[in-house]
Amino acid sequence: MSNADIVITALRTGYERLAELVTNFDEDALAGPSAAAEWDIAQVLSHLGSGAEIMTNTVQLTLDGKPAADSDFNQNVWARWDSSSRQEQAAGFLVWNEKLTTLFESLSDDQRDNLRIELGYLPAPADVATVARMRLSELTYHSWDVRSASDPSATLDADAVPQMFQNTTDLSWITKPANLNGQQAVLTVATTDPATEFSLRLDDPVSIDPNPADRADLADGSLTLPAESWLRLIAGRLAPDHTPSTLELTGPVSLSTLREVFPGY
Structure with a gap:
């Protein structure tokens, strides 16, 4: 196909x-x-x-x-x-x-x-x-x-998720870096279903690097979550009552801050 x-x-x-x-x-x-x-x-x-x-x-x-x-x-x-x-x-x-x-x-x-x-x-x-x-x-x-x-447990259609990932390289129009309040960080993002790994650079502008920052001196923390949850996060659709229990976040940036950086559209 x-x-x-x-x-x-x-x-x-x-x-x-x-x-x-x-x-x-x-x-x-x-x-x-x-x-x-x-x-x-x-x-x-x-x-x-x-x-x-x-x-x-x-x-x-x-x-x-x-x-x-x-x-x-x-x-x-x-x-x-x-x-x-x-x-x-x-x-x-x-x-x-x-x-x-x-x-x-x-x-x-x-x-x-x-x-x-x-x-x-x-x-x-x-x-x-x-x-x-x-x-x-x-x-x-x-x-x-x-x-x-x-x-509340609804998820994005599984057949669509891999295709939607191809439209998420440019984050400039959906992010509000001002909500970082001057904070900067690099998170290694690992998703499941499908499995992907990349770097999220929280700065002005917010950006994605397809190469994961897998060295401790390059990454400030990590975010692990289902791929569909990542897509909902960047679209402002990962409110607390719609967040999977499998999500794991380490580092200096809170999930509430990430929600503010990705307020939705």
């Missing part, structure tokens, strides 16, 4: 897992709080649904050989979804995420390898695997936002 094949398969699995819940949500469930700050369940689904509609349009325009839509298209989509009822938002989530997933699945082997999609906010058109991986990350995090509201 190509990289695009793996990501698209994970997209299907993640969508169907969330869709199974959504089809059984009543009005009270949709109005309930999610793990996404200031959004109820329906608003999370609206965000995922409108994003799926926009990405479906983007991919289809590329396939049709047409230029990318202007910003008015996105604004109109968001306005329509924002004005919809909770039940309409839930139903629209199902419709548009099925459309987007099916569209990715319909791409030929040649398209999966060679198609380049103009997103408008990247320096160059991106390949299918990259675009699908970006969507997978958004779907996976927000699926967790929905599921964890009623299940």
Whole structure:
């Protein structure tokens, strides 16, 4: 399987897992709080649904050989979804995420390898695997936002985790180094499922070094945790009641400080 094949398969699995819940949500469930700050369940689904509609349009325009839509298209989509009822938002989530997933699945082997999609906010058109991986990350995090509201032990979809790791090299836009209050440290991070090891440099800017600082004179401490928990940490989704008991942290930086450095998005 190509990289695009793996990501698209994970997209299907993640969508169907969330869709199974959504089809059984009543009005009270949709109005309930999610793990996404200031959004109820329906608003999370609206965000995922409108994003799926926009990405479906983007991919289809590329396939049709047409230029990318202007910003008015996105604004109109968001306005329509924002004005919809909770039940309409839930139903629209199902419709548009099925459309987007099916569209990715319909791409030929040649398209999966060679198609380049103009997103408008990247320096160059991106390949299918990259675009699908970006969507997978958004779907996976927000699926967790929905599921964890009623299940504190919820974890990110296992099929998505290895793919999401490929999007975590640039931390500059999701970190607040000011919350270190001048403290500096290097942590060796070791994850499980999958097993990875790298260095987290807590400074301004916060950065990742793929080479672990395995010498005592280079590392100030260590962080060991499941890979999905690392992904939730850097996305601001590792609150105390959602932290696994297997997490181990040594060194001068506390877990509460790490949570402040990665406040979420």
